[in-house]
Amino acid sequence: MNIKNIAIVGGTHGNEYTGIYLIKRMQRTQFQAKWNGLEIALMIGNPRAYEQCSRFVDTDLNRAFKNEDLLNIELPGYEANRAKVINQAIGPKGSSRTELIIDMHTTTANMGVTIILVNDHPYNFQLAAYIKHKLPNCFIYYTSAKSYTGEADHPFLNSIAPYGFLLEVGPIANGIVRHDILEQTSMAIGAALEFVSKTNTGECPMPTNSLEVYEHVRTVAFPIDAADNINGFIHRELQDSDYQPLQKGDPIFETIEGDTICFADEGVFYPVFINEAAYYYKKIAFSLTQKRVMKIKNTL
Structure with a gap:
């Protein structure tokens, strides 16, 4: 090529x-x-x-x-x-x-x-x-x-x-x-x-x-209140932990009232774009990926 x-x-x-x-x-x-x-x-x-x-x-x-x-x-x-x-x-x-x-x-x-x-x-x-x-x-x-x-x-x-x-x-x-x-x-x-x-x-x-490779799975939204406003923030244990494993029970949000929200999905995921400023208007808190090893075809 x-x-x-x-x-x-x-x-x-x-x-x-x-x-x-x-x-x-x-x-x-x-x-x-x-x-x-x-x-x-x-x-x-x-x-x-x-x-x-x-x-x-x-x-x-x-x-x-x-x-x-x-x-x-x-x-x-x-x-x-x-x-x-x-x-x-x-x-x-x-x-x-x-x-x-x-x-x-x-x-x-x-x-x-x-x-x-x-x-x-x-x-x-x-x-x-x-x-x-x-x-x-x-x-x-x-x-x-x-x-x-x-x-x-x-x-x-x-x-x-x-x-x-x-x-x-x-x-x-x-x-x-x-x-x-x-x-x-x-x-x-x-x-x-x-x-x-x-x-x-x-x-x-x-x-x-x-x-x-970290393959995109889905985005995760911030918690919202009855008026559809963001009602929480990234938990301290998740902040800056891009590409680190995330499992069921790990804290991901703290609400304005002080309650902790934990991750509920089964399996191991790797979050990225954690607390990305550009996504606040979409109410997106982070994206989830799954890690896998891909075989590369040699087409050179």
Whole structure:
């Protein structure tokens, strides 16, 4: 497989400054020249939201890339139109001239460096395995469209292309830049481009034939009161415990009244996006994953 056309996007959410600053750095240096043979497009996903230091203007841009929404010219709002502009620039989805997309994000949750894969193409798992080989402490989070939305079509920006990933790095507050988060993000991108360059020339060995993956199961909502308002907060024993095992009976919430709510599901799960600030408006407290080891097919 030979991949040439790549897009790197930052600022899909306008208050996640890390990707925006890295795009600006790449634009002002000889970044593309370092990767001879690769055509790399650099893009700020949501410039208007960036100007406002907000996640979005009207709706979440990273939920605007389902095919039916891209084809619906009557959808109102800035992000609905912006998604169509991006799709035209680096797509179109389903027959994209861009083969691989890296979409940079940050999270307020304690997730370290997380590679999020949105389809099960073997190349993406090989790419993730190589990044983990270079950054051993990173995590691989797999969320299929069916597990995420119950449908066959993903709404994420990087679903425009068949290859690539969504990169989450944290914890970091929204609307700021931290040097360590910048560097971790940059290292993950460098590892990804190194993998592409090496596989294009037949140089890249498979670092492993298996990969530890955290697969999305479902989201967990905050407790709410009779008026449909959030009525609790993340319990101290769960806070910052992303990718740590969670079992029946473990405390997950404390209500405003001071009562403890415990996890009720059978089995062992691994929570992620714990107390993510961006999800409060949806009343989502965290997501549940299950850990499994995947065999990787060698298609190189």
